[in-house]
Amino acid sequence: MLHEDRRLLAAYRAGETWAFEILYRAMSEPVRRFLAGGFTFVSRGRTCRYRGAVPGIDSDAIVQETFARAFAPSTREHYDGERPFKNYLFSIAKNLVLRELARKERVAALDLGDEGTELLRRKRADSVPTLSSDERDPETFLADGELKTVTKRFVAELDPEGRAFFLYRFVRGLTQEATADAMKTTRARIKLLEKEQRRAFLALLRKHGYFVGYAPKPRWTRHAA
Structure with a gap:
């Protein structure tokens, strides 16, 4: 699609909002199907299989982050315009899935202690190995580094309550209710923190060239009778 439409390609490289909307409408469902169907990959010389629908992996969130990374300035710049954009998104x-699986293993290791860490280390050799940096495509590697820097800056500027919320809700992936329990606060306070952090993080992303000019559409609107 994108590699066959030079006007759309130019708009994508320029970060135009209309290009994002067209590509998201056309490609978001194929990405969801790709994640649901699973995929094979090679890590440390071994062929492995991700079967899809793994508990704790939020496919909708992966789809959203896939498009966020696809529209990162460095990723737009390094797309060659020759290979199919669908494969690029895949x-x-x-x-992102492999990174999330690796992150969950690290969190579990912290919770289980030394014995659990050793158990997970042995289990990893028989299940889902992580990717080293030289096994990843360069566009994703560049986007990862850029987003990591932006995220670190965002977290560093949070107050202690905000950092605790970020850890429980976004790093550990707890529900709002579980986050409220962990922080010993109310669900209403957690909802407010989430709303404020999402808005602030989006503003910081835009400052660094992500989603410039893009405004998410509301899920519903009230029409006059």
């Missing part, structure tokens, strides 16, 4: 989504 490679980003695949690496």
